[in-house]
Amino acid sequence: MSKNLFVGYNERDTFMHRLSGSTKLIGFVSLSIIGMVTFDTRFLLGIFLFSIILFWKSQIKLSEISFILKVIIAFAAFNIFLVYVFSPGYGISIYGSHHMILGNPNQFFNLSWEELLYLFNVLLKYTFAVPLALIFLLTTEPSEFAASLNKIGVSYRISYSVEITLRYIPDVQRDYRTISLAQQARGYEISKKANLITRAKGAVQIILPLIFTSLDRIETVSQAMSLRRFGRHNKRTWYMARRFEMADYLAFFVIFLIVIVGVLLFKVNNGRFWNPFN
């Protein structure tokens, strides 16, 4: 049931798989930050196309990600609908001009090219980072992820927490499934057939054992780690850490160029918005 719910690492030999985790992490973080801030449609389209090409290059199959794509499309569509319904004239107030398609600016519900451009920007913002995130998830081995977090300056305790999270998600999930089946066998209903109260009660009957077994596990694991002297030194090395190679430096250069272009566009546009209506 939950097999296609997740996207996870798949071993292949492509350019993206060979890049070090730190490079991909830095790339993802810097591109998503610059994309989050900018409202330049051309720039967002550019990043989107760039990430689609990378996606295609890393040979990820559509069947691996079909589920997540459906969720994202539903999420984006619903949000854009809300953004429009709550203030259809928002585009006009941002761009300061009105080129109407339907209605006039004095009505509440109207449609202008400005609003359409704004909505298109919002859609791009919801989606442009998705291919990058998927590439990152599908081409980076989970244990290398913690090593790369540490490499880019996150303290090793926090990196190790992330590593523990990734390590224990499958365990907690398995516990959850076992407990859920056991409780359902005893008659607790958690499916859509039941009403809200019954479902809530059913959920509590599952999370109680789940949480209490997990608290025991925290105890055991932290004792084991103390015995092995975790946290003794200020630094630690990682088995999965990778050295930067030529390709990584090349990637850094490309990322740097894209970010610089994004920053320069703020100057050119006099702000975060690209305004084609002037």
Place this chain on the structure above:
Amino acid sequence: MSNKNRSVQTVVATGIGAAIIFVLMKFIAIPTGISNTQVNVAEGFLPLLAAIYGPVAAGLAMFIGHALNDFVTYGSPWWTWVIVDGLVGVAFGLFKRQLDIQSGKISVSKLVLFNVYQVVVNFVGWVLLAPTGDILIYHEPAGKVYVQGLAAWLLNSISVAVIGTVLLVLYAKTRTKRGSLKKEK
């Protein structure tokens, strides 16, 4: 327990706490119909994690759990909400000393006080901080984000009030009461 041991425990509690939050968010969310908002069971687990392990573990665990969940469901984390969620965890953790759950005694007045505190914390987080962040960073219309914020405030407060309180009481019962042992005469 020494300081070193406690820091190891914080690391582990953060990691496993985040894994639990991730699984709870992924599987036991009861949808309400308003986008991005559901009765979040993970939110109800947060007070217990905060009461046992403190602000750092609770804040980081919520941050990591929420970010990972967004990552694998929506492709990219919705940073403003992820950060606010982490801050709410920190705020719950700051109440650790008042709650003093390890003593095994948890009175009604403590629980009432905690619930007043959590409603205020959720208000500051979801009605003031999160929507303002959405407007500044994502430039979304104010009406939409404030409605979402209000919904999140109500649902999270209810989740913490019901599930959170139940968990706190049940956990306190498993602790040995302080002063329960007496020297025989």
